[in-house]
Amino acid sequence: MHEFDEAVLRCFLENQGQLFPEDVAENEEEAEAFLEDCMAVVVDGVEEVEEYFEEEGIDVEGNVLDADEVFDIGDGRYLIVEG
Template sequence: MHEYDDAVLASFLRNQRQLFPEKVAETPEEAEAFLEDCMAVVVDSVRAVWEYFDEEGVDMEGASEEEILSAGEVFDVGDGRYLIVEG
């Protein structure tokens, strides 16, 4: 089971429409349940975001750091961590 702290949940709630056309959660509890269902991952660095996509077989050839971090499924938690949600 994944655990998502308050900062992760707040970031997702605040920015969820970057990935989904409509809100999928209104409360932290709903956000946590949704993230658990999606098996969302929290990583602790930009490098870990790259490694995650590489392990998932996503072609990042020629992509810049800015392009990777602006992908809809990458949420900047604001403290150096990133939430990755596969919608």
Template sequence: MYEYDEECLRTFLKRQSQLFDEPVADTLEEAEAFLEDCMAVIVDSVREVREYFEESGADVEGMSDEELEDASEVFELPNGQYLIVEG
């Protein structure tokens, strides 16, 4: 289980519309509960984003690092890590 720090939760709240048509959370507590429920993961690099998608069966072979970073499920965090949320 991941611990989502305040910066991670704020980033998700601010940018959740990149993945969802309607807000799924309005507060930090709701964001944390949602991320826990959908088992969102935090990885340290775009290489690990690629590995995550490959392990989950996604075809990312032809995708550039920039395309991976722009995927709607990927939220770049201020500390350089990435939050991956599968809706």
């Protein structure tokens, strides 16, 4: 089971509109349940984001940080959510 800290949950709640047309979670509890269900991951840094996309065979044109699935937590970590 994944453990998502408050910074991760807050980041997802505030920015979920970049990936979904309407909100999928209204509070941290719903956000955590959603992220666990879709097996979201938190990685440390840009290189790990790039590695994740390579390992998953996901082709991203341009900067991987511009992908809708990538959320910048703001502390050097990134949340990757496959919608």
